[in-house]
Amino acid sequence: MIERLGYRIEPRSETTARGRTLAVGVALAASLVLCALLFLAVGVSPFAAFQSLAQGAFGTWRAATETLVKATPLIFTGLATAIAFRARLWNIGAEGQVFAGAMFAYWCQSALAGSSAWIQLPVIIIGAMVGGGLYAGLAAILKTRFRVDEVISTVMLNYIIVFALSLLLLKGPWSEAGGFFEQTAKVDPGSILPILFDKTRLHLGFLLALIAAAFVYLMIRKSPVGFEIRAAGSNLRALEVQGTNSRRVILMVMLISGALAGLAGMSEVYGVHYRLKAGAITSYGYTGIIVAILGLLNPWGVVIAAILFGALVNGATFMQIKTGVPSALIYAIEAILLLFYLAGWAASSFKLKRIKP
């Protein structure tokens, strides 16, 4: 069809960083236009909608910190996904690992209820990493021992753990005594993540997320472990021929990835909701995949993308109150952003060539 117009699409031999930025920039601008059309379709001025969105996300100190609260779990799951994808391990299981982390942390912590925060806080942090890590490690072992594709196993494990939690909460040992909802009782005050600033909800989890990002950055960029992760992402076979046990690399990457995801669960339970329930920890794993891709699998890119997503979610409520745009529209905007971004990225690898008129 395009050839009839006198053009042909050809792959580029080389894509410059500038060309790529330009293509992605144009695509994102186009996505804003499409979002504007969506606003028009529901009868709201796009200008007012965007303005209220921004105001709701960053308009006040309180709003800005709330955006960071929303971003915190996404930083963890984005990092978890980024590190796995860097090694070309398609860990789609951050969702389940978030659950596993929260549950294992809760299990450890509930035995210590009443003790000092200096004991409980390290326990929930380490417990979350162990829980998430082990759950991801299961997929790694299935892959290295039985050649089960990690996409399949991690997705399946996501289902299993959601039902497992439901079972524990519904009639199991964790259900709140006399409670009506599927949730635990409030956690011990000594296990609650401290608030960073007065009159906000921003908690220690955000600081931990930034530390995790710095840790992941240094590890990938500078350490022998990161060397193996990056090598595995490009050519696992060469790494193996040079004497590195690829099973060890796969297990290690999944353990680290799961541990990071597990922290997201801990951070939501002990930083925001103060009880364990599915609603507190659902969907961060899947959104983390989008965050990781938008963040170019780079730790600092993940932080930025997570804050952007936090802002969208946080601003949406304000936008709904102020303009009447349904806040569910935000999910459409997220998807549009991702699709246009990916399209721009892909398009930058091609060029239009004029053939004979």
Next chain:
Amino acid sequence: MTTTSATPRLAVRHLTKRFGALIANDDVSLTIAPGELHCLLGENGAGKSTFSACLYGLLQPEAGEIEIDGVTAELTSPAKAIASGIGMVHQHFVLVPSFTVLENIVVGTGSGLRLDMTAARGRILDLSRQFGLEIAPDRLVADLSVGEKQWVEIVKALYLGARLLILDEPTAVLTPQESERLFAIIQQLKASGIAVILISHKMNEVMRSDRVSVLRKGRLVGTVTTKDVTRDDLTMMMVGRPVAQVHARSKPGAGETALSFTGVSLAKGGRTHLKNVTLDLAAGEIIGIAGVAGNGQDELLEAVAGLVRPDSGSIHLRGEDIGALSVHDIARRGVGYVPSDRFRDGLVSDFSIAENLILGQHWDERWRSGPFLDETATRRSAEQAIASYSVMASGPDMLCGRLSGGNAQKVILAREFAKARHLLLCNQPTRGVDIGVIEFVHGELLRKREEGCAILLVSEELEDIFALSDRIAVMFRGEILGIFPRHEADIARIGPLMAGHAHGAAA
């Protein structure tokens, strides 16, 4: 050859093909007469493949025109090239293994929905009789030998009406005897007026052509009549300077045994890869393994490197059984391994030269400072390697995926030679690299040998084997059919063994 007054079969005028800033073909013009065997000669990256891809419609040139039998041809796709009478036999065959020969040839040729298989079979039999290609139309392609598959490709091109046949390095996968058969077939093709373009860098084949066009860096250096020139003339044209001959060398030292195989066998996926291999390699000795690709050479080296475990038998490195050691432990004992597929097994393309040079040693103390990799140290050592192996690169941070084949190979050599204190396993060290690099690799291997390193060399290029080996072993279907001191080895003895004819050969 026919007279020049006739219309040329192919006339190419001022063909230019660019890839971004790189000019792959720069104003190339040449003509080929019917019945001519025309050789395209040039180093890797000289533009031979680009030129043939333009002829076959796989690439579109920016400028220039192509005429076939005096008619301008618009070669915008392979289908149009085929319709214009151009056929191509690729280095890697494009055949469906689960189809019969007949099905492979007629697939995609039918007009409409019907295929007249009886007529097709008749034509195929006619063609194969006419050109001396013995093919049975009803055999499965999966059951054919490499040489026979190539015949199928040729018949397929002829069936489609090729008047100009492009053969891309056709002998790379053939035994010497199969190559002879191929040239006999080419004679038949010529006799019937079909023009043949032969892409090759093997001088003995080039010398059998009628004319040679030499490409260098995308430019046509010249087209010469083969009988008027010598091999050295052509090499000069191709490289642009005289090439040194391989150096004299000392007698093989009667060093201690560096490596010994005892009754090593390996079967995998229903195929025998190694069959009762027994072989001793002394320090300071080069043993060359001759054989057609896929006869167990890869597995022989991989077994020593620890990448595959033999089913039976033992391998000793300087007296120590290495059967249970990991790849890493074997490498630490002073073994270097140059794999045949350098971008699959040898290098991480997205890694810099500095990073690739420490691949596998990235936990070593000397490359670390504290918990992190010591970039100053790795970069310094990479600069040294780039200098001493004359790698054409912008610096230690250049990504290996951007290196040419020859320079990528040099990076691997730099890493593996440093590791190889006692033993070097070398698989196809000169595959796909320029004459200049071949010369360099030969020199380095001999230097390594002088240092007392034992070298096990696998190469499909018999020239490598003959130039370097102290002893030559021939492998066929996993078995060593004979071992000869170099002065007793010649093509006549080795060729039949490569094809599995063991009779009369003494080990």
